[in-house]
Amino acid sequence: MKKFLYFLKILAPFALMAGILWWMYRGTDLKHLFVEGCATLNWWWMSLSLLFGIVPLVFRSLRWRMALQPLGEHPTVRTTNDVIYVSYAASLVIPRVGEVARCGMLKRFAGVSFSKSLGTVVSERMVDSALMLLLAVISFLCQLPQFLVFMRTTGFNVHTVAGRFTATGWWVTILCAIIGLGFAVYILFRLRLLKQTRVKLQGFWDGMVSLRQLRRPWLYIFYSVGIWIGYFLHFYIAFFAFSFTADIGILPALLIFCVGTFAVLVPTPNGAGPWHFAVKTMLILYGVAEAPAILFALVVHTIQTLLIAVLGVVGWADLLWWVSPPQQKAEGQ
Numbered sequence: 001m002k003k004f005l006y007f008l009k010i011l012a013p014f015a016l017m018a019g020i021l022w023w024m025y026r027g028t029d030l031k032h033l034f035v036e037g038c039a040t041l042n043w044w045w046m047s048l049s050l051l052f053g054i055v056p057l058v059f060r061s062l063r064w065r066m067a068l069q070p071l072g073e074h075p076t077v078r079t080t081n082d083v084i085y086v087s088y089a090a091s092l093v094i095p096r097v098g099e100v101a102r103c104g105m106l107k108r109f110a111g112v113s114f115s116k117s118l119g120t121v122v123s124e125r126m127v128d129s130a131l132m133l134l135l136a137v138i139s140f141l142c143q144l145p146q147f148l149v150f151m152r153t154t155g156f157n158v159h160t161v162a163g164r165f166t167a168t169g170w171w172v173t174i175l176c177a178i179i180g181l182g183f184a185v186y187i188l189f190r191l192r193l194l195k196q197t198r199v200k201l202q203g204f205w206d207g208m209v210s211l212r213q214l215r216r217p218w219l220y221i222f223y224s225v226g227i228w229i230g231y232f233l234h235f236y237i238a239f240f241a242f243s244f245t246a247d248i249g250i251l252p253a254l255l256i257f258c259v260g261t262f263a264v265l266v267p268t269p270n271g272a273g274p275w276h277f278a279v280k281t282m283l284i285l286y287g288v289a290e291a292p293a294i295l296f297a298l299v300v301h302t303i304q305t306l307l308i309a310v311l312g313v314v315g316w317a318d319l320l321w322w323v324s325p326p327q328q329k330a331e332g333q
Contacts, residue, residue: 014269018273020276020277024280025294025298028294033294033295034299038299040242040243042240042241045237046303049235049238050234050303052233052237053230053304053307056234057085057311059223060124060223061084062077062223063227064117066220067120067220068112068117070214073117075106075110076110076323078322078323079110080106082316082319082323083319085312085314086105086312086315087099088308088311089308089315092270092305092308095269099125102117128224128227128228132228132258136258139255142254232253232254232257234304235256235260236253239253242292244289244296245292248283248288252286256279256283260278263275263279270301270308275301276297276301279297
């Protein structure tokens with residue numbers, strides 16, 4: 001049963017991704033579409049876009065080191081860079097595994113406490129969520145009319161959805177939430193986190209509150225903002241690689257970026273499927289024909305995913321061949 005649930009956890013995101021992509025590209029020769037797209041795009045602009053795909057990961061590495069330093073942990077920039085690269089690549093195989101994987105790798109290759117590093121990851125996710133929401137609010141306010149069109153086109157309506165819930169439906173929802181919370185607590189006890197690793201839990205808490213002890217909080221904020229600017233430029237510059245998206249302004253692009261970012265929250269490999277649908281739909285709302293819109297989504301997402309995969313391979317090779325675990329270093333001295 002455990003093996004079945006484990007495989008289901010891995011296969012379900014891929015099944016969801018495959019279902020959405022099949023629905024979007026059914027009746028389309030994907031190979032021909034991708035080759036045609038790569039042949040017609042401006043590779044200079046795409047190369048510049050890929051450069052800004054690396055910058056946020058470097059900023060994320062530098063920001064992580066800052067959060068670890070007040071805890072007495074000092075991994076090298078090279079190690080944290082490699083770990084970040086590999087963690088993003090790992091999420092292509094198992095969605096959302098990257099956060100835990102990078103803490104495990106940092107413990108292996110730099111001797112950093114797993115619980116402390118995990119606490120800092122939770123803190124940075126909170127910061128990222130706040131910045132993402134702020135960016136979304138700004139983009140939605142600037143492009144509110146177009147966003148309302150998107151809501152109507154996709155059939156989403158808050159009042160309609162809420163109205164479908166009967167009293168029984170609300171009670172069932174609350175009951176499911178309680179069961180979910182109870183299940184989460186059960187998992188914590190199952191893993192014996194509360195009984196056997198009180199020190200680790202304290203380390204986890206220390207990691208979460210480490211931001212209070214930053215020596216240069218302004219630099220942490222700079223890295224955090226820089227991460228999201230880099231993500232946006234990674235996406236926006238790709239617009240100039242295609243003739244049919246080159247004229248889309250920066251504010252509409254910001255809204256499309258935010259919608260695509262929220263779509264990535266759906267647990268599929270690198271957001272594949274939901275991201276394609278969200279970006280394609282938004283491009284159509286801004287006047288791009290459906291065929292070029294799905295071409296943009298396919299080519300850009302594929303190339304960006306390949307970048308993550310390549311960085312992951314490079315990072316893993318560097319960790320294995322050049323960055324020795326602390327135990328090996330000690331034995332070699």
